[in-house]
Amino acid sequence: MDPYQTLMEKAKKGFRALDVPDSLVADALKGLSTWLKDPLFAVYVPQIAHFVETAQWDFLLDAFYQVIPFGTGGRRGLVGIGPNRINPWTIQASAQGHSQYLVSAHGEAARKRGVVLAYDVRRFTDTRCYAADRPNPVAGLDGRQLAEAAAQVYTANGIRVHLFDGPRSTPELSFVIRHLDAVSGCVFSASHNLPTDNGKKVYDQYGGQLIPPHDQDLVDEVTGNVAAIQTLDLDVAREKGLLTLIGQAVDAAYQAAVAELTLSPARGIKILYSPLHGTGLTSVYPVLKQLGHDIHLDPATANPSGAFENVTFNIPNPEVIQSFDASLPGADAIAADVIMSTDPDADRIGIMVRHAGTWRFLNGNEIGIVLCAYALDRYRAKGELTPRHVIIKTDVTSSLIEAIAAENGIQCIGDLLVGFKYIGEEMNRLEAAGHSADFILGTEESHGFIMGNYVRDKDAASAAVWLAELAAMLKAEGRSLVDYLDDIYARYGYCHNYLTEIRLLGAKGIGQINRIMQHLRETAIERIGRFVVTEKIDRWQGDPQPHLSSTDTASRNVLILKLQPTPETRGIRVTVRPSGTEPKFKIYIEVLGRPFERAVGEAAKAGIIDIQQRLERDFMTYCYGILGVDFPERGFLLFWQLPLDDKMAYFAIENRLAGLTDIKDGVERKARMDDLLAFLGANPVQKVDAAFTARYGKGVLDYLGLA
Numbered sequence: 001m002d003p004y005q006t007l008m009e010k011a012k013k014g015f016r017a018l019d020v021p022d023s024l025v026a027d028a029l030k031g032l033s034t035w036l037k038d039p040l041f042a043v044y045v046p047q048i049a050h051f052v053e054t055a056q057w058d059f060l061l062d063a064f065y066q067v068i069p070f071g072t073g074g075r076r077g078l079v080g081i082g083p084n085r086i087n088p089w090t091i092q093a094s095a096q097g098h099s100q101y102l103v104s105a106h107g108e109a110a111r112k113r114g115v116v117l118a119y120d121v122r123r124f125t126d127t128r129c130y131a132a133d134r135p136n137p138v139a140g141l142d143g144r145q146l147a148e149a150a151a152q153v154y155t156a157n158g159i160r161v162h163l164f165d166g167p168r169s170t171p172e173l174s175f176v177i178r179h180l181d182a183v184s185g186c187v188f189s190a191s192h193n194l195p196t197d198n199g200k201k202v203y204d205q206y207g208g209q210l211i212p213p214h215d216q217d218l219v220d221e222v223t224g225n226v227a228a229i230q231t232l233d234l235d236v237a238r239e240k241g242l243l244t245l246i247g248q249a250v251d252a253a254y255q256a257a258v259a260e261l262t263l264s265p266a267r268g269i270k271i272l273y274s275p276l277h278g279t280g281l282t283s284v285y286p287v288l289k290q291l292g293h294d295i296h297l298d299p300a301t302a303n304p305s306g307a308f309e310n311v312t313f314n315i316p317n318p319e320v321i322q323s324f325d326a327s328l329p330g331a332d333a334i335a336a337d338v339i340m341s342t343d344p345d346a347d348r349i350g351i352m353v354r355h356a357g358t359w360r361f362l363n364g365n366e367i368g369i370v371l372c373a374y375a376l377d378r379y380r381a382k383g384e385l386t387p388r389h390v391i392i393k394t395d396v397t398s399s400l401i402e403a404i405a406a407e408n409g410i411q412c413i414g415d416l417l418v419g420f421k422y423i424g425e426e427m428n429r430l431e432a433a434g435h436s437a438d439f440i441l442g443t444e445e446s447h448g449f450i451m452g453n454y455v456r457d458k459d460a461a462s463a464a465v466w467l468a469e470l471a472a473m474l475k476a477e478g479r480s481l482v483d484y485l486d487d488i489y490a491r492y493g494y495c496h497n498y499l500t501e502i503r504l505l506g507a508k509g510i511g512q513i514n515r516i517m518q519h520l521r522e523t524a525i526e527r528i529g530r531f532v533v534t535e536k537i538d539r540w541q542g543d544p545q546p547h548l549s550s551t552d553t554a555s556r557n558v559l560i561l562k563l564q565p566t567p568e569t570r571g572i573r574v575t576v577r578p579s580g581t582e583p584k585f586k587i588y589i590e591v592l593g594r595p596f597e598r599a600v601g602e603a604a605k606a607g608i609i610d611i612q613q614r615l616e617r618d619f620m621t622y623c624y625g626i627l628g629v630d631f632p633e634r635g636f637l638l639f640w641q642l643p644l645d646d647k648m649a650y651f652a653i654e655n656r657l658a659g660l661t662d663i664k665d666g667v668e669r670k671a672r673m674d675d676l677l678a679f680l681g682a683n684p685v686q687k688v689d690a691a692f693t694a695r696y697g698k699g700v701l702d703y704l705g706l707a
Contacts, residue, residue, distance in 0.1 A: 014057035031064035050131040073209035076199030079124040095153035097222030114160030116185035118173040119143030123306035143188040155237035156230035165247040169346035171459035174207035192317035192343035208424030208456030216549030257454040263378040266472035269337040274298035276316035277305040278344030300326040318350025342460040348447040349460035355482040365398040365497040368443035400495035424456035494593040503584040503643040529618025532564040639687035
């Protein structure tokens with residue numbers, strides 16, 4: 001039997017031992033066969049053979065059962081070997097399909113106007129499953145290499161490429177597409193994902209992500225019409241005038257456009273800024289410096305690094321409060337008033353505020369509420385606020401913003417599907433109608449904000465400008481952003497928005513997510529625990545019908561359960577959808593309270609939060625039941641972003657963890673603890689400590705005498 005047949009026979013036996021549908025096994029074997037036989041993939045074969053020889057069946061099946069799909073405008077996922085991984089082949093296949101799409105849609109203009117390519121700081125270093133003694137074409141793979149791989153394809157198709165000379169933010173890419181009148185652009189990034197991931201996101205000529213049905217046209221071209229991938233050596237491309245490096249000149253134009261958004265000359269606060277090892281050093285930091293703010297870089301996280309080594313859990317996401325851990329000492333050392341942070345591609349922003357001697361984290365909805373109120377205050381103070389003005393938000397973003405807009409006599413487009421591309425499309429409509437000046441703010445709950453007319457995607461830098469000057473105005477009055485937010489809540493009612501998730505990995509996880517959605521969609525649900533369901537809204541219904549495309553169907557895969565209000569609330573709802581970019585089932589909970597007197601504000605908020613927490617447990621327990629999972633109550637104390645399988649695996653080893661007290665030698669006890677928790681990744685003790693404490697009365701390190 002030749003080596004190819006030997007490997008395939010071993011894979012067949014290994015795959016059939018897995019608990020996955022036969023169709024996935026068949027698809028994985030087909031993909032594996034192609035990569036083992038086609039000379040195009042010869043460089044990958046030694047590592048594939050290693051996967052087979054070491055019986056990494058789950059890993060191997062997930063890498064080969066499909067070609068990594070398009071999500072919200074591109075491909076994002078694990079870097080690695082196989083069609084379901086980010087690697088030079090999947091990136092170049094995408095670029096070939098995109099080239100064909102651009103020429104078909106724009107003709108010769110596609111070649112003349114060209115594309116802009118940007119990338120962030122990511123570099124693949126997680127080679128635990130790979131053989132160190134064999135060639136590994138994905139070891140050290142970074143964003144620049146992916147961008148250059150794509151550039152080889154675009155230029156081979158005659159399309160000019162404007163390639164950034166170093167890492168830059170996603171919003172700057174959006175700006176430069178418009179600034180250079182390019183026909184499209186791509187950023188090579190996985191945004192706030194783990195260091196193991198990378199990807200490619202596609203932008204249109206307006207600087208926004210493609211919306212249905214145009215994104216479907218691109219998907220069809222990439223997945224169905226790429227017969228061969230054309231490439232051109234980049235030195236040759238440069239000689240032919242098809243490749244241009246861009247940098248300082250477009251940086252200056254972008255930064256000037258952001259700086260023009262300022263609404264107040266107020267300064268006087270001290271800001272600690274963390275780019276979370278990412279590209280915000282080229283956007284947020286220089287813009288705030290240019291505007292005269294006293295901004296200091298966080299010494300722990302200011303170095304560009306795709307390992308995100310000083311970020312707790314290595315998750316560089318400003319939506320996660322633990323991402324601020326490394327910055328707190330630096331903020332205290334300089335007596336900062338606020339800490340701002342941005343994700344690696346600097347489109348999302350997070351903020352912590354020094355208030356009454358402690359640090360307070362504002363979530364994405366709270367930031368959006370503050371920015372909305374601030375803009376209306378400033379527009380009104382200048383005598384510029386009119387009924388024509390408009391705020392745009394997604395449906396899962398706080399409905400309090402709609403209430404604020406209504407009371408102030410302006411418009412709010414508030415029912416958009418999840419995804420900033422839909423906000424960008426509404427901005428395009430305003431621009432086409434000559435009403436760009438009426439646009440005030442676009443906001444989504446996942447820490448994304450935009451103002452002005454210079455980009456079509458969220459930009460942390462623009463939000464940083466408004467937050468910094470508002471914080472400075474408030475400090476001059478002896479108040480903070482928290483005080484400002486509490487005033488809003490007292491006037492309009494406390495709206496508690498909470499996002500959680502069930503993370504379900506791999507091919508099995510996709511099936512589980514689909515099972516939950518199908519049950520919720522098709523089952524008449526009268527109650528969720530203690531909460532009565534009054535209405536179910538399926539976004540698959542409504543106009544337009546039929547759906548514009550498969551991508552339209554995917555975007556509209558959203559269900560909303562409205563629940564019977566309690567006496568202290570005006571509305572309660574749960575919104576669910578599969579993530580378009582990550583393997584998870586997302587759950588958005590909103591509890592909208594009533595206006596209150598400031599004196600009873602904390603009690604009013606506590607009551608609303610208690611309702612949210614009870615609903616969270618009831619609803620998630622219901623979803624776990626759909627999957628046949630008996631989820632312990634203490635599971636809600638585990639780090640919320642852990643995959644479900646890892647949560648259940650922790651409970652399976654918890655007794656063994658506690659039993660390590662029998663080991664007398666502390667060094668050995670520590671080593672055994674590390675081995676038991678290694679599957680949890682970075683900072684494992686922190687991820688499970690609260691659940692362990694709930695059972696044993698002490699944290700893991702205290703209990704094991706390792707503190």
